[in-house]
Amino acid sequence: MTLNRRAFIGTGAAMAAALAAPNVRASSHGMPRVVVIGGGAGGATAARYIAKDSKGEIDVTLIEPTRMYYTCFFSNLYIGGFRELSSIGHSYGTLAQSGVNVVHDWATGVDREAKTVTLAGGAVLPYDRLILSPGIDFVDGSVPGWDVSAQNKMPHAYKAGSQTELLKAQIEAMPEGGRFAMVAPPNPYRCPPGPYERISMVAHLLTEMNPTAKILLVDPKPKFSKQALFEEGWQKHYSGMIERIGPDFGGDKVEVDPDAMTVNIDGVVEKVDVCNVIPAQKAGRICEMAGITEGNWAPVIGHTMQSRVDENIHVLGDASNQGDMPKSGFSANSQAKVAAMAVRGALLGSNVFPAKFSNTCWSLIDEDDGVKVGASYEATDEKIVSVSSFISQTGEDADLRKQTYEESIGWYAGITADMFG
Missing domain, CATH: 3.50.50.60 (FAD/NAD(P)-binding domain)
Structure with missing residues (x-):
């Protein structure tokens, strides 16, 4: 499986085109409202795809406290001296220009009955659908x-x-x-x-x-x-x-x-x-505050990434307990596109197709010595399951390992463009 920046973005663009939504159902209070908490690989991707593919028919607000997001993936390469810190930092300016209302604040509470999110600054945001992608906290x-x-x-x-x-x-x-x-x-x-x-x-x-x-x-x-x-x-x-x-x-x-x-x-x-x-981990605290966790994680329905506790909430990425997918940036990005499709279907009546997911995790061992592991996944009623997988092999020649590393560079450019625009 080989990915580069163009191929990665093209996959998302093809899905988006296939799911175009001409049938608009207005909510009782006007334009449907989606609030996304967490601006990483899951949240930023979901916000961007919902805003883009709904063509302005859904009001999308992204809540993220930091103005510059540093990806955990590829941060090890900064430690190793292969990248500058600035190369893994990303702002939200382009995302805001694409129609997402970006609010830099902390979400401090979720009222599931009233369907509102409270921010540290005092604002209370109503939602029709809430997407939680807060990453991890520590146990x-x-x-x-x-x-x-x-x-x-x-x-x-x-x-x-x-x-x-x-x-x-x-x-x-x-x-x-x-x-x-x-x-x-x-x-x-x-x-x-x-x-x-x-x-x-x-x-x-x-x-x-x-x-x-x-x-x-x-x-x-x-x-x-x-x-x-x-x-x-x-x-x-x-x-x-x-x-x-x-x-x-x-x-x-x-x-x-x-x-x-x-x-x-x-x-x-x-x-x-x-x-x-590196301590034991759990879903970001806002999931606990929303009352949708069981144990350390938030269980979801793989077909839509909806919470098993509240159908109006979707949980993405590291915070979710979804089945076989590892907790990774690629996984969160893949899940975000499925959730975005499900949200548009629920709010606008657009087509919803069977959920499919993919993931690859690259690792750099030394200069030009890259390895990878990955899989493709489908949703069942019980969980997300792996349907095929691959992994680098021991004893591979230097040219293949260099190619794997270069592939990871292309993927990073592609996924960050897919997240932030």
Whole structure:
């Protein structure tokens, strides 16, 4: 499966053309209103497609507190020195020009009975359909000794931007021969290969500037995404630098002390110079506030991405519990197009076709050494299911790995254009 910027955008454009909606049903209060909370890969895409494909017949408001959105995907490449931070930052100006009312504020409440959203600034926004795409928050106490008040000493960098900058600066300031540690998250979490691509990018950076440094990876999971590919790459490019401790040796029994800069692994205390703590994750808090979560995530109907608790709410991306799709930017973008189609069908009477989804996760191990995993999906009444899949293979030649990396660059250009216009 090969994607480039033109092919990626073209797929979305073809779907949009097929779903053109000539039959307009006005709501009782005039133009139908859609409020979208969260301006990432799911929310921005949904807002843009609803506004564009409804041809102005739906009032679309996007609520996003930040004026510059930094993608978590490709943020590891900034850490590794392959991209500038500015290259993963995106503004909402073009999206606003395309007919989306962009409001930079925090959503602080959802009244499902009144069908309103309350903002921190005091505004109350009515909706006919609400789309929640808030990404992740962290599970309190999942790593003993760490909470968000410690994120400047032990960054998570799993929400991109200032945290990503901070983590890279800490790595660059490590003493010669110092030690970097990561506490990896338990399943499920945002971007399954993400922590291991980050280990690769930290190793790449240290190989160039601090080659005697060591990396300690503490992992509660017995196995992880693309494990054979990463371990092959680590042996090839960073032999002797990376040590992984899994649950068999205490990787699931970890405490940290941010003040002492120590990691306690099943009673064994390790002193480190930098510690990247990636805690257990849950749906962004607005989902809990709306009362649509079960456990840590928001269950949805795969055909439409509607909440199983409230048919007037759709949940996208990392926050949703939808079945087989991983929590990734590509997944959120794909789900957003299905939700946009469903919303237009409900509000305007336009055609709604069977939901189909796709995802690919690329990872960079070293310069021009890219790998990928992906699948195609369909919706059933129970959940979203995988119908076909692919993955890079160990032992691939250098030209293929370089091609895979270049493909990921084209995909990034395509998805960000698809999100923001």
